[in-house]
Amino acid sequence: MSAPETFTPQALQVTNSAVAKVRSLVEEEENEDLKLRVFVTGGGCSGFQYGFTFDELVAEDDAVIEKDGITVLVDAISYPYLVGSQVDYEEGLKGSRFLIQNPNASSTCGCGSSFSV
Secondary structure (H helix, E strand, O other), X not given: OOOOOOOOOOOEEEOHHHHHHHHHHHHXXXXXXXXXXXXXXXXXXXXXXXXXXXXXXXXXXXXXXXXXXXXXXXXXXXXXXXXXXXXXXXXXXXXXXXEEEOOOOOEEOOOOOEEXX
């Protein structure tokens, strides 16, 4: 009898559009060590807000998501808020931006950059 498998949900799904933009920005900076860091902070009009930055360092407790040659990092505090979410990149009349589609959010603000759980 084998041990039951444990399932750890992936923090984020990353769309092809987001992968392409991250790859483009990494190439533009000419630094293959750059990784997209996605995080949640307190604040925003709905209680929490999403943040995006580039980072060269991977912390010991980071969740690491790799897709098509790019890496996305999520810190341990942000991870529970982002499990099952999707990172996308869109260009349109509102400008260009990374955005999160989060099934854990009970409400979001009009711009989509903040949420509550």
